[in-house]
Structure formats: structure tokens, C-alpha cells
Amino acid sequence: MVTNRKPADNPFGEEQGFDVYSDSCPARLVLDHLGDKWALLILHRLAFGPRRFNALRRDISGISQKVLSQVLKRLERDGLLTRTVTPTVPVTVEYALTQMGAQLTERVCPLLRWAEDNMPAILGAQDAYDVKQAAAGTG
Amino acid sequence: MVTNRKPADNPFGEEQGFDVYSDSCPARLVLDHLGDKWALLILHRLAFGPRRFNALRRDISGISQKVLSQVLKRLERDGLLTRTVTPTVPVTVEYALTQMGAQLTERVCPLLRWAEDNMPAILGAQDAYDVKQAAAGTG
């Protein structure tokens, strides 16, 4: 059941049948998966080209095997990447973006770039906020 | 302490000092917040213009007061949005994107648009995957 709510005050007017604001909309399912820093990092990393499990693990410092495994499985289920097992010895498993995954990643890259570029401003904002909060608590 | 690791096989060559792949990089902090479907939805919603607490709550079906409150606070701390309390009666609290938040949201919108546009393909992929998994389990 797809929702078709189109808010009257939506200046974008771009909805085409799916509405992420509705909790019954399947687009939320994607968002649930994207709402995951690891997924964003993995997609972005695979934009560099296909990559094997342990290579990804080493690339993305801080991710655990379990989580990497889980997220890769999710992304594969979503059709965003493919998992290719090559029966070499030891077995090698290569992950690569599908065309759909590549399209999505095109939208993800600017986001990560922005995050990298704007870190100083954000850290400054956090600092200012914390100072203000501390002052409010003190006074 | 900012990491400067620039993988040799990075075909983008776009890093400018921050590296989201490193767990010691502050850019991860942003990603931690973006890695949150609610944050993405809220930012996208505020792109439509300033909005009050309960308006957002009604817009984004499924979000609870607690989570909305938490995420708004986080985004405010990051300097992505402002919280303006107007001492009317009852008190009204308006949330609006900062310039920085608006910039980020520009990058978020294509993502949500893509999610909406590509739902059929993703649902199809999920279905195919599940069928394949079930068959593998049966056989």
C-alpha cells in the first residue's frame, strides 16, 4: 500500500507516488538502511571499485566483522550491490555496486564530501552550543 | 587530532584533510548523526521552510516526541538548525535550517528523491533475494 499524500505546502512538488514522510511508505525501508553510517561509508567505498570483505574491513576503520557482514547482506538484498564468490583458495568474496547502487552512491558522495569539508564549522558549532549550555546550567 | 590518511587507490582524490574512513576523524561525528533516518527526514522537511515541533511531529509519521526532541537537539548542536522560542501563549518553538543546514540538505534531497523514485526496483530486488534465499534453504 503506497501512500500518495502530497502536502499542499510542499514547494518541491517532486513526489512521484512515494512519500518518505509516511511510515507506511516503502521508501522508508531504504531510508532505514541508509540511516546507517556504515552503509553510507560502504557504498562510498565501493564507488572506488569492487572490493573484498577484508579489504573493506581494513578500509573502514572501526567497523566490526559482524556489522560489515550484516550491512553488506542488507545492501545486497536491496539490490544495491552484488556478492561474487570466487572459489579460489582461500575463497575470495568480492562486493561491487550494481547500477542502482552506483546511482545511489552518486547521491551519497556529495554528502560525505560535505561532511568532510564542513567539519571545522560543525565542531565549532558543537563547541559553542556546549559552552552556551554550560553557561545556562551555571547561571 | 585530524587524520590525513589518503588511500593510494582512491580514484576520487577529493579528500581535503578529513577522512571519513578513519574512526578518529571528526567527520564521523556528522555521519553518526546523518546515519539516522529521522535526521534525514527532518532536514528534508525543514527545507520546505521553518516548522514547529508538533508540525514536524505530524509531518513525519511514526516519529515519537522523544526521538524528535533528541534529533532536533543534536542537529541544533551541530549548527544545522536553529531553535527559536517565541513566548506567545502557548509558547511556540520554531525550527529552521541554518545556512549550513540548508547546504547539507541540498545534498540530502537528491538522496530522498532517489529513494522515492527507486522503490519499485528495490522492493523487486528484495523479493528476488528472499525467493533465492528460500530456495537455497529448501534445496
Add this chain to the structure above:
DNA sequence: GTGGTCTGGTTACTATTGGAAACCAGTTTG
């Protein structure tokens, strides 16, 4: 003046998830 509604939250409590570390299985190397 008592109850209900609006505003915008906070506070329990619980279910789900996230993450660190251990373990598994196959093969090669020492």
C-alpha cells in the same frame, strides 16, 4: 474551579540494535 486542549517537551520502561571478542571452517605454510 475542574476538566480538557493546546503548546513542547521529559521520564520511565522495554525491545531492538550495535559493537568487541571469540569462535568456526577450509587451505596453505612452517
Add this chain to the structure above:
DNA sequence: CAAACTGGTTTCCAATAGTAACCAGACCAC
């Protein structure tokens, strides 16, 4: 036989997410 590579799964605990209830101030109806 042990170690290390491959790519995971399992176990356990802590953190988080979500549900529902409660709070506080001011308005309105009665």
C-alpha cells in the same frame, strides 16, 4: 601440530530506539 590467510557466525553486554505516560503553563467550556 600451530599460525595465518580467507569470510564469515556466535556470544554477550551496552547503548540506543521506540512506546506510553507524565509534566507544566495557559486557554476554553461548563
